[in-house]
Amino acid sequence: xxxxxxxxxxxxxxxxxxxxxxxxxxxxxxxxxxxxxxxxxxxxxxxxxxxxxxxxxxxxxxxxxxxxxxxxxxxxxxxxxxxxxxxxxxxxxxxxxxxxxxxxxxxxxxxxxxxxxxxxxxxxxxxxxxxxxxxxxxxxxxxxxxxxxxxxxxxxxxxxxxxxxxxxxxxxxxxxxxxxxxxxxxxxxxxxxxxxxxxxx
Amino acid sequence: xxxxxxxxxxxxxxxxxxxxxxxxxxxxxxxxxxxxxxxxxxxxxxxxxxxxxxxxxxxxxxxxxxxxxxxxxxxxxxxxxxxxxxxxxxxxxxxxxxxxxxxxxxxxxxxxxxxxxxxxxxxxxxxxxxxxxxxxxxxxxxxxxxxxxxxxxxxxxxxxxxxxxxxxxxxxxxxxxxxxxxxxxxxxxxxxxxxxxxxxxxxxxxxxxxxxxxxxxxxxxxxxxxxxxxxxxxxxxxxxxxxxxxxxxxxxxxxxxxxxxxxxxxxx
Numbered sequence: 001x002x003x004x005x006x007x008x009x010x011x012x013x014x015x016x017x018x019x020x021x022x023x024x025x026x027x028x029x030x031x032x033x034x035x036x037x038x039x040x041x042x043x044x045x046x047x048x049x050x051x052x053x054x055x056x057x058x059x060x061x062x063x064x065x066x067x068x069x070x071x072x073x074x075x076x077x078x079x080x081x082x083x084x085x086x087x088x089x090x091x092x093x094x095x096x097x098x099x100x101x102x103x104x105x106x107x108x109x110x111x112x113x114x115x116x117x118x119x120x121x122x123x124x125x126x127x128x129x130x131x132x133x134x135x136x137x138x139x140x141x142x143x144x145x146x147x148x149x150x151x152x153x154x155x156x157x158x159x160x161x162x163x164x165x166x167x168x169x170x171x172x173x174x175x176x177x178x179x180x181x182x183x184x185x186x187x188x189x190x191x192x193x194x195x196x197x198x199x200x201x
Numbered sequence: 202x203x204x205x206x207x208x209x210x211x212x213x214x215x216x217x218x219x220x221x222x223x224x225x226x227x228x229x230x231x232x233x234x235x236x237x238x239x240x241x242x243x244x245x246x247x248x249x250x251x252x253x254x255x256x257x258x259x260x261x262x263x264x265x266x267x268x269x270x271x272x273x274x275x276x277x278x279x280x281x282x283x284x285x286x287x288x289x290x291x292x293x294x295x296x297x298x299x300x301x302x303x304x305x306x307x308x309x310x311x312x313x314x315x316x317x318x319x320x321x322x323x324x325x326x327x328x329x330x331x332x333x334x335x336x337x338x339x340x341x342x343x344x345x346x347x348x349x350x351x352x353x354x355x356x357x358x359x360x361x362x363x364x365x366x367x368x369x370x371x372x373x374x375x376x377x378x379x380x381x382x383x384x385x386x387x388x389x390x391x392x393x394x395x396x397x398x399x400x401x402x403x404x405x406x407x408x409x410x411x412x413x414x415x416x417x418x419x420x421x422x423x424x425x426x427x428x429x430x431x432x433x434x435x436x437x438x439x440x441x442x443x444x445x446x447x448x449x450x451x452x453x454x455x456x457x458x459x460x461x462x463x464x465x466x467x468x469x
Contacts, residue, residue, distance in 0.1 A: 045364060045458075047457070047459075063456070065370040065456060068367065068369070068456075075361075077361055080362055
């Protein structure tokens with residue numbers, strides 16, 4: 001579950017929102033309208049006002065590390081801090097996740113600078129999912145992927161939904177939006193508007 | 202002590218070298234002659250004034266005036282550190298961070314040396330206190346400016362990698378640890394290199410000055426070794442304070458990277 005109370009990302013009007021376990025909100029809008037800022041505010045990566053909560057955590061009541069381990073933001077551009085892939089993976093078994101996006105354990109030895117954009121995108125998703133976060137904040141998760149990898153990543157996200165994860169998905173792709181049945185919101189001119197008002201509570 | 206006093210005429214002969222450089226600049230179209238002239242005059246005026254100020258302060262030998270001169274020196278050093286930053290901090294810390302760190306580190310080290318090792322009477326005797334503070338400040342300033350510049354450049358450069366770690370639940374200290382260590386290392390390096398090269402590649406200025414003033418070389422060397430210890434101590438402490446303070450300012454307690462507290466790069 002994800003609940004936002006008067007969440008005020010920089011430059012956006014305050015947002016109220018309740019998403020149940022397993023629900024999905026797709027977010028669209030023109031470039032520069034604040035879709036990324038919205039996700040970053042939920043993850044508490046920028047200064048923002050208001051409150052956010054999951055089923056078990058209230059953001060202001062836990063430290064930022066705990067919050068972000070449970071509310072995983074996966075940015076459009078992934079960051080890497082070691083030379084090879086392995087050290088970027090948190091504790092846990094990455095193998096089932098790697099296999100679900102068409103990779104295997106051998107990729108842990110790969111050099112980061114030689115990864116393709118698509119490989120980076122899939123590996124960034126894998127490393128964020130190892131700790132089984134309750135909420136996924138996905139920023140254009142398939143922007144660099146071919147049709148086959150896109151299908152694999154979408155299936156992985158849907159599997160997580162089926163296991164109770166709440167998903168907020170920023171996407172430009174209308175067809176992708178329709179493949180994720182659920183709620184939709186549109187950001188423009190500093191306002192986030194819901195297509196159906198039932199989540200705006 | 203025996204030393205040879207310099208007359209104004211002696212200096213005039215030396216100034217011919219500046220003139221020679223000016224002619225070179227004109228001849229080769231380097232366009233340096235104007236800055237060369239201004240810098241030369243600034244140097245002459247500043248040093249002459251300092252000569253008179255120091256003479257007056259030495260005669261007064263009052264803790265108040267010695268403290269005032271020390272404060273002015275720290276203010277200028279803080280300004281220098283800030284001026285050498287490619288990206289400055291926003292607000293009062295742009296200037297205050299380096300100045301505060303130097304105020305603590307340089308004052309602490311200088312007072313320690315005056316009260317326990319050199320021991321003039323009174324301990325704040327400006328003839329010892331001011332040159333000592335000057336050397337400690339001047340050298341630790343370089344390290345502090347370098348350390349802070351390395352920190353801010355690396356944080357700006359590695360923003361995406363740092364935030365990727367924060368997103369996975371790392372603390373700001375873990376995510377920025379490599380940048381923190383690189384900044385401290387860079388800040389310490391010039392003094393470590395200076396110690397290694399001392400006597401072989403370079404003859405430190407203070408030692409050279411004492412020898413020319415008639416102090417036996419072995420005595421002068423002992424002074425220089427102490428000065429090196431003081432400078433390294435002040436640099437280490439100052440760099441540590443500045444870099445940790447800088448990182449604390451450029452992140453926050455919610456473990457966010459706050460590059461909004463950093464101004465845009467001024468260099469192209």
